[in-house]
Amino acid sequence: LRTLGVPVVQDLPGVGENLRDHPMVITLFQTRPGLLDDRSPVLQAGLRFTAEGSATRNDLYIIPISVASERGSAFASAPGSVIGTGIGLALENASSAGVLRLAAADPHAQPLLNYRYLSDPGDRARMRYGLRVLIRLSQHPAYAALLQSRLSPTEADLASDPALDAWLLAHATTQHHSSGTCKMGPATDPMAVVDQYCRVHGLEGLRVVDASVMPDVVRANTNATTIMIAERVADWLRAAGREG
Incomplete structure (x- = not known):
């Protein structure tokens, strides 16, 4: 990022790694x-x-x-x-x-x-x-x-x-099911980017909510799984808003 003039706020080596698809x-x-x-x-x-x-x-x-x-x-x-x-x-x-x-x-x-x-x-x-x-x-x-x-x-x-x-x-070509480049995992995993709530490790108020959080691509088209990830996070955000 620095070579492109983008400041690094949180150094997470897993960002951009683990690119998965269905070849x-x-x-x-x-x-x-x-x-x-x-x-x-x-x-x-x-x-x-x-x-x-x-x-x-x-x-x-x-x-x-x-x-x-x-x-x-x-x-x-x-x-x-x-x-x-x-x-x-x-x-x-x-x-x-x-x-x-x-x-x-x-x-x-x-x-x-x-x-x-x-x-x-x-x-x-x-x-x-x-x-x-x-x-x-x-x-x-x-x-x-x-x-x-x-x-x-x-x-x-x-x-x-x-x-x-x-x-x-x-x-070999893509099925357009790219996944995994911000994979979910515990903070003890050096390649994990988000936790189980899709919150970016080490930062407050930032989540990633798309197919990139999947640790591996599912054995199916990714749209339904991605929708359900988003629905789950939306429920958490609504619940947090109600709790003040």
Whole structure:
């Protein structure tokens, strides 16, 4: 902060650390002519399952995404205009964690985000397992009337663990579930930023109330959990106001 001209009021090393998300890759398939159009829903259903050997239940998530409109095409993992489907694979409890840093003192400036997606070897192993499950599902006879060809990953990408790792690292992207950079924890934890009431350690009258207080990202979309964190803190503030 000092290098950007921002005075330090309370030195909390955990601020900006522990950046969590649900890393995701999108496979791309050409669908049969006439199957999709730009009025098709982008998202409809998903499949939760557990990676082989994982200690965490339902740590993987597959979701088909229509790539038949401008909105859907943002999910494509291959260049060009394609009418098809992107089948996404997400890791719902990644061990890899990143870091958030300020780029400037201007609060409107985009911060620097380094998610370090799949930097943990165990994360890559689970994603390899999940992607191979996804590919096997896409080859089921029930999909024959829907899918014409697979565009990405290619057979070469799937040929070995190193080749698949390279594809995963090149295509890993965000699910927009960033969390954890002001994590909750006791004052004895040097990386904790807020206490159990979302109050910033060492300061009076300052709370952080959003997904950044989660010590780890939940195995689901973050909106409902974030709403409940805010509702809980609002109840505490109202109660404190009534007590004077």
